[in-house]
Amino acid sequence: MIEVSGLSKRYGAVQALNNVSFSVGKGQIVGFLGANGAGKTTTMDIMCGCIGADAGTATIAGYDITEQPLEVKRRLGYLPDVAPLHPEMRIEEFVTYAGRLHKIPGTELQRRVSETLEKLSLGAVRRRLIGNLSKGYRQRVALAQAIVHNPDVLVLDEPTEGLDPNQIVQIRELIRSLAGHHTIILSSHILSEVQNTCDHLIIVHNGTVVQTGSYEDLTRAMKSGRTYRLKVARNGAAAVSDLADLAAAEHPRLVDAAEHELEFSLASGIDEAVLDNVARRMIDGGFGLRELAVKTKSLEEVFFQLTQ
Amino acid sequence: MGAVLTIAWRDIKANFASPKGSAIFFLFLLLMGLFFYNFLNTFVEMTQKAPMYGGEAPTLEQLLKALFYNLHFILILVIPALTMSTFSEERRNQTIRLLQVSPITPTQIVFGKFLAVVGVLALVLVCSAVYPLFIKAYGNPDVAVILTSYAGVFLLMCAQLAFGLWVSSMTTNQFMAFLFTMFGLFLLLVLNWIAPSISSTGGWWAGTLKYLASTDHLDMFLKGVLTVSDTVYFLCFGALFLFFTNVVLDSQRWR
Ligand SMILES: Nc1ncnc2c1ncn2[C@@H]1O[C@H](COP(=O)(O)OP(=O)(O)O)[C@@H](O)[C@H]1O
Ligand SMILES: [Mg+2]
Numbered sequence: 284m285i286e287v288s289g290l291s292k293r294y295g296a297v298q299a300l301n302n303v304s305f306s307v308g309k310g311q312i313v314g315f316l317g318a319n320g321a322g323k324t325t326t327m328d329i330m331c332g333c334i335g336a337d338a339g340t341a342t343i344a345g346y347d348i349t350e351q352p353l354e355v356k357r358r359l360g361y362l363p364d365v366a367p368l369h370p371e372m373r374i375e376e377f378v379t380y381a382g383r384l385h386k387i388p389g390t391e392l393q394r395r396v397s398e399t400l401e402k403l404s405l406g407a408v409r410r411r412l413i414g415n416l417s418k419g420y421r422q423r424v425a426l427a428q429a430i431v432h433n434p435d436v437l438v439l440d441e442p443t444e445g446l447d448p449n450q451i452v453q454i455r456e457l458i459r460s461l462a463g464h465h466t467i468i469l470s471s472h473i474l475s476e477v478q479n480t481c482d483h484l485i486i487v488h489n490g491t492v493v494q495t496g497s498y499e500d501l502t503r504a505m506k507s508g509r510t511y512r513l514k515v516a517r518n519g520a521a522a523v524s525d526l527a528d529l530a531a532a533e534h535p536r537l538v539d540a541a542e543h544e545l546e547f548s549l550a551s552g553i554d555e556a557v558l559d560n561v562a563r564r565m566i567d568g569g570f571g572l573r574e575l576a577v578k579t580k581s582l583e584e585v586f587f588q589l590t591q
Numbered sequence: 592m593g594a595v596l597t598i599a600w601r602d603i604k605a606n607f608a609s610p611k612g613s614a615i616f617f618l619f620l621l622l623m624g625l626f627f628y629n630f631l632n633t634f635v636e637m638t639q640k641a642p643m644y645g646g647e648a649p650t651l652e653q654l655l656k657a658l659f660y661n662l663h664f665i666l667i668l669v670i671p672a673l674t675m676s677t678f679s680e681e682r683r684n685q686t687i688r689l690l691q692v693s694p695i696t697p698t699q700i701v702f703g704k705f706l707a708v709v710g711v712l713a714l715v716l717v718c719s720a721v722y723p724l725f726i727k728a729y730g731n732p733d734v735a736v737i738l739t740s741y742a743g744v745f746l747l748m749c750a751q752l753a754f755g756l757w758v759s760s761m762t763t764n765q766f767m768a769f770l771f772t773m774f775g776l777f778l779l780l781v782l783n784w785i786a787p788s789i790s791s792t793g794g795w796w797a798g799t800l801k802y803l804a805s806t807d808h809l810d811m812f813l814k815g816v817l818t819v820s821d822t823v824y825f826l827c828f829g830a831l832f833l834f835f836t837n838v839v840l841d842s843q844r845w846r
Binding site for chain 1: 593594597598601604605608609684685686687688689690691692693694695696843844
């Protein structure tokens with residue numbers, strides 16, 4: 284549904300994008316991850332035909348953005364970096380305006396606008412001035428603008444940026460409810476955000492794609508083996524030296540002395556049956572086993588490692 | 592056409608929703624009222640004194656001409672104030688994205704914006720008709736001259752608005768847009784004062800400069816004469832700058 288190949292873009296001395304390529308399948312919901320300044324907004328602006336690229340092409344729903352921009356834009360909803368809102372307009376008036384710009388036929392317009400407002404829980408405040416809205420509401424109005432014409436492809440640039448935790452949950456749920464009807468690509472620099480929402484991730488760093496795949500793929504791609512967390516009832520420090528004798532458990536270390544919490548890794552290729560030995564040692568040593576769990580690397584760590 | 596009207600209508604509403612828009616509206620009428628009051632006073636004074644000195648009394652047409660001629664100066668202030676925000680503001684606060692991702696062409700955007708500013712000023716012009724109507728109520732001016740004068744001022748205004756849009760499309764700074772538009776319009780106004788002084792150095796040069804000067808072309812309209820060359824001047828001027836604006840918008844997609 285989205286096909287981006289070889290995008291490059293330079294702003295004066297800054298190479299914002301360097302040969303960015305990726306594709307998004309129909310109905311997928313894809314996270315576009317990268318730190319601030321990685322090139323997310325630039326990529327999305329090019330995909331949506333707002334700015335030009337120095338090299339490369341972007342194809343959406345089978346149409347090239349530079350060759351047939353109108354065909355692309357008919358099938359595209361874009362929530363830009365900065366919400367494009369007119370403060371002096373009322374919510375309903377604004378969404379109707381966006382619908383008109385997107386050529387929704389007059390007979391359907393009213394219905395589409397009402398549906399969209401309902402979907403985004405804006406029905407009760409439809410007469411409010413946009414200039415007086417809180418950030419969360421503003422973001423929803425901006426989202427309404429992007430989905431009012433029921434586009435095949437939705438491009439959302441940091442949709443939860445600057446919202447408080449409650450609003451983030453709301454917007455995230457909203458986006459998830461949109462999945463299935465649309466192909467969605469959403470960018471973020473906060474990883475926990477996309478970890479739950481997206482089935483596929485694209486990680487950009489300094490204008491290049493450094494990794495693509497599902498969250499599990501990315502985790503697996505990490506070089507070190509699994510890490511385990513161990514909690515004992517007493518004598519955490521002694522338990523560490525006890526574990527050090529066990530060759531299979533690498534780098535045992537005390538992470539929280541007061542709570543007697545330890546961490547250790549299993550070298551890749553070691554069978555998990557070793558965990559039985561670990562548990563037995565703790566019980567026999569009189570440390571008292573309280574917890575033994577897999578500590579999966581959070582995406583945060585994966586990301587950090589990839590963008591080093 | 593639908594998209595053009597949609598954009599124009601929104602812009603017009605936004606203009607009157609802002610204090611700036613209303614201020615421009617009333618500034619125009621107020622300035623015109625001041626001019627009118629002054630000219631009328633002079634007119635009355637001269638009419639009274641003329642018999643005493645044996646001169647001829649001024650005509651109502653002269654009064655009207657003075658009034659319309661000075662609209663030029665009001666426009667130099669009002670046009671930049673109106674056009675400075677058109678593209679600059681939308682680009683600065685990023686609402687331009689809304690237009691850029693809609694299935695519409697840059698040409699439709701340009702015409703929409705143009706229609707909006709023309710609409711606002713046309714409304715002002717209609718309101719300003721109270722002054723000529725006042726003269727009509729108390730005197731017997733030539734209505735045809737009033738109408739051609741309005742036609743001339745309207746054409747002049749459209750041409751100047753197109754120029755203002757072009758300047759606005761090139762900067763995200765409203766104040767710069769205002770200054771540059773005002774400077775450009777002022778230059779066009781004074782071109783025919785400059786032209787004679789350089790006529791000794793180059794014949795066709797001076798002629799061309801004089802042709803470019805906007806005051807020259809308004810003159811005939813104010814005399815009640817509609818000429819093709821003057822009308823064509825304003826239309827070409829407007830079309831040229833709308834075209835330039837279109838080029839600027841188009842190029843912003845590739846940069
Ligand atoms: N209009 C611009 N002029 C100059 N540099 C820009 C412009 N827009 C973006 N950049 C630069 O390009 C890089 C990528 O920016 P951007 O795409 O906005 O990143 P992100 O959205 O991932 O934070 C940054 O280094 C930024 O400073
Ligand atoms: Mg960004």
